[in-house]
Amino acid sequence: MTFFFEVLIGGLLSGVMYSLVALGFVLIYKASGVFNFAQGALVFMAALTFVGLTEMGLGFAMALAVTLVVMIAGALLTERLVLRKLVNQPQITLFMATIGLTFFIEGLTQLVWGSQPRGLDLGIPDQPIEWVLDRAGIVVSQFELFAAGVAAVMVAALALFFQKTRIGRGLRAVADDHQAAQSIGIPLHLIWAYVWAAAGFVALVAGLLWGARNGVQFALTFTALKALPVLILGGFESVPGAIIGGLIIGAVEKLAEVYVGPMVGGGIEGWVAYVIALLFLLVRPEGLFGEKHIDRV
Amino acid sequence: MSTAAAPAAPILSVNNIEVIYDHVILVLKGVSLEVAEGRIVALLGANGAGKSTTLKAISNLLAAERGDVTKGTIEFKGRRVDKLTPNQLVRMGVCQVMEGRHCFQHLTVEENLLTGAFTRRISRAELRADLERVYHYFPRLKQRRTSQSGYTSGGEQQMTAIGRALMAKPTTILLDEPSMGLAPQIVEEIFGIVRDLNAKERVSFLLAEQNTMIALRYANYGYILENGRVVMDGDAGELANxxxxxxxxxxxxxxxxxxxxxxxxxxxxxxxxx
Structure with a gap:
């Protein structure tokens, strides 16, 4: 039983890491209805830029600040140079644009910082917390608990921002109806700039945590694909959905690997999440917390 | 009641505008009209006559539909406004209530109203007071304030849309087809509120309507559009007769x-x- 809980907690905590990436998708999808394929590239860019800066001798805080500035500037440029030109185009056009953006960001980042994998140390060891190990005999990684804490704080902050602030309400208004939002004077460009900047920030946090766990390398861009089942499960528009979806996917992945894996020869951790997502699409396509399409008849 | 007196200075004037969609489709072929301060002006005509296009040309929402004002000028309070963004125009006091209501469906009724105040950076207390002012005119909205507006009735959505525009504190509201798809009784109720707002809040209205009968009953002045041209205008009473x-x-x-x-x-x- 102890073993079961250990696997479950490990799964939940690694699920939080997926949620962090999913959050970036949710932000942009909520405000502009665009599935931003480039979110994974942004995570990669943030992590590599941070590591590159520390290698140049910048301190932790300084590197963090500069990376944040770079991410936000990148986001604003993307809005200005790409999205603004494509306003009112079909969604597939915007989606294709973000795919193009993905390769551009990946290429540019590696051009600047080089492509060899690097390590990233946040100073939080990936070791079991002894206190918990002594009392309950369960291994809980210090690092993963820290990551979960960071995710929780971000989600709470975002939820407050969406519900209670003027910009947050404007953002949800734009998500619902571009034209109506314009008719009452909400400037779309401003809202999009905010959203992309926020997505850049989320990518930075995700990039640092993922980079610290798995090393900063090109494979980081694939974290975006890991976020997909999380989004399908939780709903594309929902911040809490991204979290719950992440927790479920994380837990199921680990449990399936440990308990079902041996029966089929192992190695199912990599794809079981997608099977769950597929099943979910059949039953509840808007996800657990996604917005139902309201149709008046 | 005589409405035939000399018109007050126009707050809004549209001078001979031409609108082309997608660079090829000529929709307005020289429309001119004026809205005097504190008046309700009706813009009448059949489907496709150009009523909505005229309103969108004024509020600068045409760009989103690939439309373009290619000739003529639009002035508000004596200033040319045809190159402004919708945001700047709302700040100046012109707000459009779009055809088909366009409420933010996933926001509650109250949140919808709050978004209307987006362009005004005001304190919470002021926001509260303005909400109460809107609820005073639309008591029904107060009852439904926590409902998602997508699930409210058509009449309530129209009220939400007008209330949302009011939160921007406009001096002129462009109201597009408020009667669309509503029961006659609700239509009367909404027009009654429009008249109230006009009388008590001194809001001028430019009202596009297909329902000629009711529009002329509530308006002071009317223009009739056909095929992108104004074919007739006059005091509402005269037009009705x-x-x-x-x-x-x-x-x-x-x-x-x-x-x-x-x-x-x-x-x-x-x-x-x-």
């Missing part, structure tokens, strides 16, 4: 009610061409 208007838009004539088939036949022979 004009024989051609009666025949074309109210389905009445000196010979009593005509059958629909005859009206069509008659219209084919006699058309207004300005």
């Amino acid at each position: 004009n024989e051609d208007v009666k025949e074309f838009y109210l389905g009445l004539s000196t010979a009593g009610r005509k059958s629909f088939r005859d009206v069509k036949h008659y219209r084919r022979r006699k058309r207004w061409l300005a």
